[in-house]
Amino acid sequence: MDEFRSHRRFAAIWDWATKHESKAERALRRAAAESAxxxxxxxxxxxxxxxAYLAPGADYTGIEPDKFMLQRAQARAKKLGREMKVQEARAESLPFDDAQFDTVLxxxxxxTVQDPAKAISEAARVLKPGGQLVFVEHVRPDGKVGGWVMDRITPVWRRAAAGCHPNRLTGATIAAGGFEIESMQRRRVNGLPMIAGIARKPRG
Ligand SMILES: C[S@@+](CC[C@H](N)C(=O)[O-])C[C@H]1O[C@@H](n2cnc3c(N)ncnc32)[C@H](O)[C@@H]1O
Structure with missing residues (x-):
């Protein structure tokens, strides 16, 4: 069943939240964007x-399915004085030919995506051989108790946070999607376990 819908209120909250991020979150974002x-x-x-952290003149395309996020992104591009190429699309069905990109960020x-395994396989499809997937994601806690608690919280969290699952094993899903994990750090940011790193599409 297709569960996607745009979220006006969550887009407003996210816009505010990203302007008030912790130093640690901002550092992860900056490092990821600067690796692209x-x-x-x-x-x-x-x-x-x-x-704000992408190199000036970067050869960039973004996709996003939520129309309210897109509106706010356009406003942010204007504020930054940058022209950003953006398309309305979903990560599970990317409107691009195979092997087009050097980096998927x-x-x-x-x-949040409905089908992360499909989205990761689409990322692999559109990357050139040797291309990199640069990621920052919050994931399920490692410990038995923390994981159990997060699984219980997830149904409510999903509803409150526009489909976000705080209990996904995204590192494992990336590795299972045919990527080689080149680097991955795991740390707590704002109380949530996060992974950040680079996974590479094999060359041959
Ligand atoms: C928590 S926000 C993060 C936004 C942004 N990546 C950031 O770091 O600030 C999750 C984003 O995933 C988007 N999203 C939800 N379903 C998606 C899908 N199937 N494909 C691509 N993006 C999706 C949401 O609309 C939202 O913009």
Whole structure:
């Protein structure tokens, strides 16, 4: 069943939240965006919170399905004085040919897409061989108790946060999607376990 819908209120909250991020969150965002190179595709751009950290003149395309996020992203691009190429699309069915991009950038989005395995396989499809998936995601806590608690919280969290799942095993899903994990740090940010790193599409 297709569960996607746009969320006017969540887009407003996210716009505010990304302007008031902690130092640690901002550092992860900055490091991810600064690792993006070549032809870049960003999945689920939200309000464009990564744009301030992309290199000037970057060859960039973003996709986002939520019309309220898109409106706010356009306003942010204007404020930054940057022209950003953006399309309305979903990560599970990317409107691009195979092997088009050097970098797929994704921050805090695999928690929300309806089918993360499909989105990761689409990311692999559109990347060139040797291309990189640069990711920052919050994930299910490691410990038995923390994981159990998060599984219980997830149904309510999903409803409150526009489909976000705080109990996804995104690192494992990326590895299962045919990527080689080149680097991955795991740390708590604002109380949530986060992973940040680079996964590479094999060359041959
Ligand atoms: C928590 S926000 C993160 C936004 C942005 N990546 C950031 O780091 O600020 C999650 C985003 O994923 C988007 N999203 C939801 N379903 C999606 C899908 N199927 N494909 C791509 N993006 C999706 C939402 O609309 C929202 O903009």
């Amino acid at each position: 190179s070549g032809r870049i595709l960003e999945l689920g751009i939200g309000v464009g919170a990564n744009w 994704v921050t805090l989005t695999f928690c």
